[in-house]
Amino acid sequence: LLAQLLSEPERQYIFDSVQDAVRIDGRQCLAYRQAALRLDLLCYATASAQVSLGETDVLVSVREEDNPGATAQQQGSTGSVAVQQQQAVSHPVSVWVDCSCLGSGPEQQQLADEAQAHLSSLYRCLRTPTPVFVDILLLGYDGNLLDAASIAASAALMRALPASLLSAQALPLFATVHRIGSQQIVDANQLEESCSMARVTVGVDSNGRLVACQTCGEGSL
Amino acid sequence: RNSQLPISDHVMPLDRYRNTALVDGIDVRALPLAGDSPAPASQGKQQQQQQQHWFQRRLVQDTVGSGYVEFGDTKVLCSVHGPIEPKRSVLTDAGAEQSRAQLQVYYKLAPFASHQAGRVSYLPDETERRAASFLQDTLAPSLRLDRLPKSRIELHCLVLEDAGCCLATAVNCACLALVDAGLEMYDLVTAATVCRPVGATDWQLEVGDGSNSCGSSSVTLAYMRSLRQVAGMLVEAAEPLQPRVVSAACRICEDPCKMTHSSLRQFLLDCLPADDRTAKIA
Numbered sequence: 315l316l317a318q319l320l321s322e323p324e325r326q327y328i329f330d331s332v333q334d335a336v337r338i339d340g341r342q343c344l345a346y347r348q349a350a351l352r353l354d355l356l357c358y359a360t361a362s363a364q365v366s367l368g369e370t371d372v373l374v375s376v377r378e379e380d381n382p383g384a385t386a387q388q389q390g391s392t393g394s395v396a397v398q399q400q401q402a403v404s405h406p407v408s409v410w411v412d413c414s415c416l417g418s419g420p421e422q423q424q425l426a427d428e429a430q431a432h433l434s435s436l437y438r439c440l441r442t443p444t445p446v447f448v449d450i451l452l453l454g455y456d457g458n459l460l461d462a463a464s465i466a467a468s469a470a471l472m473r474a475l476p477a478s479l480l481s482a483q484a485l486p487l488f489a490t491v492h493r494i495g496s497q498q499i500v501d502a503n504q505l506e507e508s509c510s511m512a513r514v515t516v517g518v519d520s521n522g523r524l525v526a527c528q529t530c531g532e533g534s535l
Numbered sequence: 536r537n538s539q540l541p542i543s544d545h546v547m548p549l550d551r552y553r554n555t556a557l558v559d560g561i562d563v564r565a566l567p568l569a570g571d572s573p574a575p576a577s578q579g580k581q582q583q584q585q586q587q588h589w590f591q592r593r594l595v596q597d598t599v600g601s602g603y604v605e606f607g608d609t610k611v612l613c614s615v616h617g618p619i620e621p622k623r624s625v626l627t628d629a630g631a632e633q634s635r636a637q638l639q640v641y642y643k644l645a646p647f648a649s650h651q652a653g654r655v656s657y658l659p660d661e662t663e664r665r666a667a668s669f670l671q672d673t674l675a676p677s678l679r680l681d682r683l684p685k686s687r688i689e690l691h692c693l694v695l696e697d698a699g700c701c702l703a704t705a706v707n708c709a710c711l712a713l714v715d716a717g718l719e720m721y722d723l724v725t726a727a728t729v730c731r732p733v734g735a736t737d738w739q740l741e742v743g744d745g746s747n748s749c750g751s752s753s754v755t756l757a758y759m760r761s762l763r764q765v766a767g768m769l770v771e772a773a774e775p776l777q778p779r780v781v782s783a784a785c786r787i788c789e790d791p792c793k794m795t796h797s798s799l800r801q802f803l804l805d806c807l808p809a810d811d812r813t814a815k816i817a
Contacts, residue, residue, distance in 0.1 A: 420622075424668075431665040435771060486775075512676075514768075523775035527768065530668075532638075532675035534764035 320508055328509045332494045338505065346501045349462075351469060361473035365466040368503060369456030374466040376474040379445045404441035407471070409433045411450045411463070426452075428530070429459055435526040436464060436486055436517040442475065457503035460515055464488035486519040486526075493535065588707065588795060590802045592715040600716025604708040607743025608698035611705045613712035618686030636683035638675050642667035642692045642705065649697050666702055667692075673706055673726070673757040673767035679719040688718065700741040702769070703728045706757050707795060714803060723799055724766050726757040727791035729784050733773050738784045740791055752776060756788035760796040 328338055335343050347368035356362040359375035366372075411433065413426040433450070448471065450463050468485035492502045492510035502510060511533025517526035529535060588606050595601035598614040605611075621637055642663050644655045659667070670692065678688075690712065692705050706726035713720060728741040730753040741753065750773050757767040770781055 427661075427664050428668060431661060431668075434661065439772070439774060512672075519775050521775065523777055524770060524781050525772050525775050527770035527772075527781060528669075529765070529768045530672050532672060534676035534759060534762070534766045 320505060324505075325509050328505055329495060332497050332499060332506070332509070335497065337499065339503070341501075343497055343499045346461075347503075349465070351465065353469065353473060359470075361470045363466040363470040363473070365462045365469075366454075367458060367462040367465075367501065369454050370458055370462045371452070371454035372459070372462045372466045373451045373453055374463070374470045375449050375451075376467075376470040377447045377449070378442075378474060379447065404443065405445045407434075407437040407440050407442065407446050407448055409437065409448045409450065409467070411452070413452045413455075415451070415453055416455055425455075425459065429463060432460055432488070432515060432517075432526070432528065433463060433467060435528075436488065437467075437471075439525060440471075440485070446471075446474070455504065457505075457507045458490060458501050460488045460490050461501065464517070486517045488515055488517050488526075490515045492531075493533065588704075588798060590711060590799060592711060592806065598716075600712050600714070600718075602708050602711030602715055604704055604711060605743075606700055606704045606707075608696055609701055609704050609743030610695040611701070611708040612693045612695060613705070613708045614691050614693075615688065615712045615716040615718070616691070617688035617716070617718075618683045619689065621685055621687045633685045635680040636678075636685075637687045638671055638678060638680060638690065639687060640667045640671040640674070640690045640692065640709070642670060642694075644694045644697060644701075647696075648694050666705065669702065669755075669767060669769055670705060670709055673724055674709055674713065676764070676766050677710075677721045677724050677759055677762075678713065679721065682719055698743045700728045700743050702726070702755050703741075703757075704743065706767075707799065711799060711803075722759040722761045723796055724757055724759055725792045725795040725799060726755060726767075727788045727795065728753055728755045729787050730754075731784070738787050740787075754781060754784040754788060756785050756792060758789060758792035758796075760793050 331338065332343070337343065339347075341347070349365060349367045352364045354362060355364055355373070356375050358377075360378045362373070362375045364371070364373045409430055411426045411430040413422045413429075416422045416425075429450070433448070437448075448467050450467060452459065452463075464487045468487055471485055489500070490502070490513055491498050491500055492506065492513045494506065494510045499506060499510075502513075507513075510531060512529060512531035512535055514527070514529050514535070516524060519525055588604055591603040593601060594603045594612065595614045598616055601612070601614040603610070603612045618636055621633070622639075641659075643659055644663060646655050646657060649655050670690070674690070680688075690709055692709055694701055694705065703726035706724060710720075710724045714723070729738040730741045730751045731738045732751040735751075738754070752770070752772045752774060754771075755767075755769040756765065758764075759766050765785075768785065770776075770784075
């Protein structure tokens with residue numbers, strides 16, 4: 315990834331300027347980049363969304379699979395036809411993250427694995443009657459994959475799932491806060507992410523309640 | 536199945552295979568004799584909270600360092616290899632990348648380890664990859680990786696039995712293995728987990744007795760006591776939680792972390808030969 319080729323003076327420059335609450339693209343410490351959301355791009359998906367947060371570009375497709383055993387008919391031993399009962403099984407949301415647009419190295423795979431683990435835990439409370447598959451495709455990366463992916467995935471899921479399931483609430487979103495020195499910044503781009511020691515990723519629903527929370531990074535808080 | 540006898544004030548040397556030398560304040564859980572009736576199911580919460588860790592080091596012969604921790608019925612074994620040749624990738628030409636050792640953690644549940652899930656596959660799945668990255672992020676702050684440039688440290692963590700509180704026990708065991716390997720660390724990292732079933736209001740310390748149900752929220756905190764810093768935190772919520780509830784849970788986690796820190800430190804000091812003990816730095 316690009317940030318690994320950052321030299322030490324550049325890293326120090328980013329670090330020092332963040333301590334003075336100045337970010338390299340001129341934002342405030344707690345300001346997000348310009349975000350754009352587009353819906354219904356893919357015709358074969360139940361719902362889809364694309365989010366671009368700065369240069370980070372994420373495309374999400376949500377597919378709802380029909381329950382394959384719902385209307386199967388079986389021939390019983392006595393010759394009578396029995397309809398297989400559709401059981402009221404609740405399925406967790408299944409998430410897959412693909413970072414192949416960035417390359418196929420171990421760092422990209424680790425990014426994808428981490429994002430998949432985080433997003434699966436974000437939707438852990440959500441149970442659906444039919445299997446739902448959320449496929450997240452990373453088209454461009456400039457930091458803050460989790461926030462962008464959660465916006466896109468939640469938007470697509472809200473389009474795909476019936477309103478009764480969502481109980482009139484918005485699905486949860488991630489907020490990632492990086493710690494650089496003694497300052498906290500939000501929505502770090504790739505260069506700032508390489509300078510940060512630790513980050514906290516919090517999944518919050520529309521009532522302000524926590525759904526998931528994890529610290530990452532090789533630093534302590 | 537092992538059942539728990541009430542913890543007595545003095546040690547009963549029923550266990551022939553383990554060293555029963557008693558350290559002040561640490562009680563060794565006695566194994567039941569054959570023919571003993573199982574302990575009554577209603578054991579007090581106080582007794583559960585007094586459940587102690589069992590530490591052992593140097594279990595694996597061919598490694599630089601190894602550690603084994605039992606917490607209740609949960610058993611975790613860690614082994615450390617390193618410093619060894621670093622993994623080369625195309626982008627590691629920058630000098631900054633080579634100035635610190637790379638820490639690589641592998642985490643695996645043994646196929647027979649899980650009570651609920653039946654046989655676990657021999658390929659790491661998503662939960663295990665997540666636990667490995669959590670361990671890596673938790674242990675890296677306390678290791679002095681800058682003392683070992685151009686090298687790699689591998690930590691293999693194997694869970695032999697998962698009866699609850701698995702991740703926290705793995706953190707404790709990995710810390711023990713790293714100390715046993717002689718790697719410099721800023722501080723011992725100890726972890727504890729509290730859990731709360733859906734709809735309940737109290738957070739309870741998760742102990743390794745298999746009583747944790749899958750449908751409860753849990754907060755795992757990894758804490759460095761001397762530095763007073765949090766090395767890692769993982770919240771798995773089965774229902775949406777208020778932020779102050781989560782921060783209250785973290786505060787509850789601190790005390791078990793500190794207790795584990797002191798018992799681990801005491802264990803390590805007692806492993807030193809007696810004549811070295813006077814020369815140690817307190």
